[in-house]
Amino acid sequence: MSKTTQITELNSNPNVVLFLCRWCSGKGADLAGTSRLHYPTNVLPIMVNCSSRIDPQHVVEAFLEGADGVLITGCHFGDCHYKTGNYKTFRRMALLSRLLKQVGVNPKRFRITWISATEGAKFAKITTEMVEDLKKLPPYGKNGKGGDS
Amino acid sequence: MVDQKELINAVKETVSREDVRYIVGYEEGTYGFETAPSFAYTSDDARKFIFNPLCTKNLVVYPILEEKLPLKREEQEDDRKIGIVVKGCDSRALVQILQEKGLKRENLVLIGIPCTGVVNTKKIKDKFPNQTEYTDVKEEKNHYVFSIEESVQKIPKKELLADVCKECEYPNPVIFDILIGEETEVETEPTYIEVREFEEKSLSEKWEYWKKHFENCIRCYACREACPLCYCKTCMADFLDPQWIRRSVDLSENTAWNIMRAFHLAGRCVSCGECERACPAEIPLMKLNKVLEKEIRELYDYTAGLDPEEKTLFGTFNPDDPEEFIM
Ligand code: SF4
Ligand code: SF4
Ligand code: SF4
Numbered sequence: 001m002s003k004t005t006q007i008t009e010l011n012s013n014p015n016v017v018l019f020l021c022r023w024c025s026g027k028g029a030d031l032a033g034t035s036r037l038h039y040p041t042n043v044l045p046i047m048v049n050c051s052s053r054i055d056p057q058h059v060v061e062a063f064l065e066g067a068d069g070v071l072i073t074g075c076h077f078g079d080c081h082y083k084t085g086n087y088k089t090f091r092r093m094a095l096l097s098r099l100l101k102q103v104g105v106n107p108k109r110f111r112i113t114w115i116s117a118t119e120g121a122k123f124a125k126i127t128t129e130m131v132e133d134l135k136k137l138p139p140y141g142k143n144g145k146g147g148d149s
Numbered sequence: 150m151v152d153q154k155e156l157i158n159a160v161k162e163t164v165s166r167e168d169v170r171y172i173v174g175y176e177e178g179t180y181g182f183e184t185a186p187s188f189a190y191t192s193d194d195a196r197k198f199i200f201n202p203l204c205t206k207n208l209v210v211y212p213i214l215e216e217k218l219p220l221k222r223e224e225q226e227d228d229r230k231i232g233i234v235v236k237g238c239d240s241r242a243l244v245q246i247l248q249e250k251g252l253k254r255e256n257l258v259l260i261g262i263p264c265t266g267v268v269n270t271k272k273i274k275d276k277f278p279n280q281t282e283y284t285d286v287k288e289e290k291n292h293y294v295f296s297i298e299e300s301v302q303k304i305p306k307k308e309l310l311a312d313v314c315k316e317c318e319y320p321n322p323v324i325f326d327i328l329i330g331e332e333t334e335v336e337t338e339p340t341y342i343e344v345r346e347f348e349e350k351s352l353s354e355k356w357e358y359w360k361k362h363f364e365n366c367i368r369c370y371a372c373r374e375a376c377p378l379c380y381c382k383t384c385m386a387d388f389l390d391p392q393w394i395r396r397s398v399d400l401s402e403n404t405a406w407n408i409m410r411a412f413h414l415a416g417r418c419v420s421c422g423e424c425e426r427a428c429p430a431e432i433p434l435m436k437l438n439k440v441l442e443k444e445i446r447e448l449y450d451y452t453a454g455l456d457p458e459e460k461t462l463f464g465t466f467n468p469d470d471p472e473e474f475i476m
Contacts, residue, residue, distance in 0.1 A: 056409070056412050057385060057393050057409060060405050060408055060409060061393065061405070064401055064402070064405055077468065078468075084466060087466035087467075087468065087470070088463065088466055090466075090470060090472075090475075091449070091462070091463060091466055091470060092463060094448065094470075094471075094474050095412070095415050095441060095444055095445065095448075096412060097474055098440065098441070098444045099408060099411060099412060099415075099437070099440060099441060100408070101352075102344075102347065102348065102355060102437070102440045103355060103356065103359050103404070103408060103437075104352045104353065104354075104355035104356025104357075104358075104359060104360075105352070105356075106352055107474075112474065112475055113475055114475065
């Protein structure tokens with residue numbers, strides 16, 4: 001549970017939990033750093049070996065523990081270190097996103113994207129975009145669940 | 150209507166077989182409009198078996214729930230078959246379990262019943278609130294016939310039919326060993342009209358709707374126990390380390406439970422409606438299940454519980470899966 005308590009301690013507005021896969025997106029994020037690209041400090045990165053490690057439960061858990069948004073990143077189709085992991089992630093997360101939408105969670109709060117090791121600029125752009133989008137919405141995690149508009 | 154005699158004879162014959170241990174079917178319940186599960190170990194027990202529109206329960210949970218006691222020394226495992234009386238949706242639940250290798254086909258005997266829909270018992274209870282004794286219901290063309298205190302009442306089928314049955318595409322068992330009676334004609338195509346209408350609502354309306362319901366959840370897990378496909382040895386809701394869902398009964402934990410329960414049945418739920426029937430808080434759980442069913446059909450052209458040899462939804466992928474939701 002230590003990870004999840006950190007979300008509330010982050011105390012930035014909005015809080016975004018960011019899942020990175022070790023082989024592509026993680027390296028993309030590194031590249032953004034070494035290229036001195038600016039991206040928001042609102043993101044709490046969690047590195048996993050493959051995007052398919054992320055269980056829908058983790059996403060729900062993040063929201064429960066005070067995240068305002070969850071961003072999942074992985075390798076592009078065909079580039080997965082484990083060959084087919086990201087295809088499987090995608091099926092799951094696409095369905096989870098539809099389900100969350102039907103319960104009233106704004107789709108802007110839960111996104112998925114593919115970032116390769118060379119796409120540091122894309123990483124910076126997407127995290128900025130997501131945080132900007134979420135700034136326009138009321139806080140989700142801390143002030144009562146749901147109630148999105 | 151299912152011929153009662155034909156059913157009893159089939160059960161008698163099957164249970165007398167050397168290689169069959171017992172058969173689970175339906176018998177008259179002890180009050181109101183409820184039927185109860187019935188177990189036949191001898192051909193004599195088969196007398197009690199019935200089938201009518203009150204037989205709502207999905208009996209496929211029984212072989213799954215069966216406790217396997219440790220064997221005594223020199224004792225042989227009883228590997229005789231278990232018989233189950235199945236309707237269309239029940240048989241699909243079974244196919245799904247076979248697909249997931251939860252049970253083996255050779256350990257089962259299936260007595261299939263072409264279903265013409267079961268009733269919504271809650272609606273009947275509203276109509277006849279004072280009925281405490283078991284009361285039989287007969288089906289006549291488009292009516293249900295109740296004989297209560299010597300008066301006969303006819304109620305249009307549409308009024309009492311369970312919601313899941315209104316859009317049922319597979320009323321005939323997809324797998325069976327013995328079929329009782331003639332196959333039912335299938336007239337319906339699911340329209341998902343309810344899901345579509347709900348989709349049109351704004352996000353806050355949606356949340357208000359679910360909030361009202363999730364607040365009522367008492368986390369009894371009846372929905373899980375009744376579901377033939379919730380057969381994990383340890384449910385994620387029971388894990389202590391890590392504890393995915395806190396045990397406190399409050400809105401946020403209830404929401405997490407209901408979302409995860411629905412999600413764990415994505416691509417597996419066969420729309421038998423047992424979860425919703427079992428829920429004491431009257432939470433419209435099928436509304437969540439149907440969202441996923443519709444999306445899975447539209448996105449991946451996949452329907453659960455049709456072919457035991459097919460791969461599961463999440464065990465497979467297609468490089469051409471629609472990507473519209475990627476940022
Ligand atoms: S049966 Fe209903 S009240 Fe019980 S845990 Fe399931 S949703 Fe909640
Ligand atoms: S989730 Fe409900 S409708 Fe689906 S298989 Fe389980 S009990 Fe039946
Ligand atoms: S809710 Fe999920 S983990 Fe629990 S029994 Fe059902 S499928 Fe298994």
